[in-house]
Amino acid sequence: MKKCKYCGTPQSDERHTCVDCGKPLPKPLSAEEAEVIEDALDDQLDAMSEYRDVFEVSCTDRILGILGIVGLIASCLLFAVSQTEINRMNRELQEALMAAAMAGEPLFEITRSTEPLPPTRSDYLDSTVKGSVVAIAFFLESCTLLLFPKFIWFISTIRDRLWYADEPTPSAFAESMMKFSKYGGFVIGCIALAFAAWMYF
Numbered sequence: 001m002k003k004c005k006y007c008g009t010p011q012s013d014e015r016h017t018c019v020d021c022g023k024p025l026p027k028p029l030s031a032e033e034a035e036v037i038e039d040a041l042d043d044q045l046d047a048m049s050e051y052r053d054v055f056e057v058s059c060t061d062r063i064l065g066i067l068g069i070v071g072l073i074a075s076c077l078l079f080a081v082s083q084t085e086i087n088r089m090n091r092e093l094q095e096a097l098m099a100a101a102m103a104g105e106p107l108f109e110i111t112r113s114t115e116p117l118p119p120t121r122s123d124y125l126d127s128t129v130k131g132s133v134v135a136i137a138f139f140l141e142s143c144t145l146l147l148f149p150k151f152i153w154f155i156s157t158i159r160d161r162l163w164y165a166d167e168p169t170p171s172a173f174a175e176s177m178m179k180f181s182k183y184g185g186f187v188i189g190c191i192a193l194a195f196a197a198w199m200y201f
């Protein structure tokens with residue numbers, strides 16, 4: 001192994017000029033010196049492979065994402081079903097009140113009819129509209145959460161871009177915010193599912 005005296009780049013014994021700066025190279029290094037440089041290079045490579053990009057989508061992220069989507073769909077379905085049931089009960093009560101008023105009976109005597117009425121088309125339509133509004137709200141929420149890490153990264157690197165025009169590096173705060181927002185969507189999905197389940201059961 002040879003090492004350039006001017007820029008410090010290590011290179012193979014076959015080369016006569018530096019691959020980086022073009023200056024002539026000295027004699028090859030001794031085996032011990034070469035080993036020290038190789039160890040340092042190995043450490044550098046290890047550090048690079050261990051560094052995880054905050055924008056990287058890992059296997060865990062994918063699983064959380066799928067669980068979030070399943071939770072979102074399930075909560076919308078539960079919401080629609082529960083709303084349909086509530087609408088049907090309200091309609092039944094209204095009809096019973098109306099019938100009692102028409103017959104001149106006291107309203108407190110109204111009891112639930114033994115034969116429940118089936119939900120109508122308008123019940124389903126009404127619930128579908130309400131379910132869609134919830135779905136759109138959650139979709140917008142997810143979009144915001146997905147864009148949030150990039151936004152934080154952009155804001156935190158503006159100074160680097162303006163002054164150095166170099167590869168910008170996000171601050172430790174920005175990195176922790178990015179990680180937080182990555183899992184925020186999943187947490188919100190879980191809360192939505194728990195709320196829908198509580199409403200239904």
Ligand SMILES: [Zn+2]
Pocket residue numbers: 004005006007008009018019020021022023
């Ligand atoms: Zn050189």
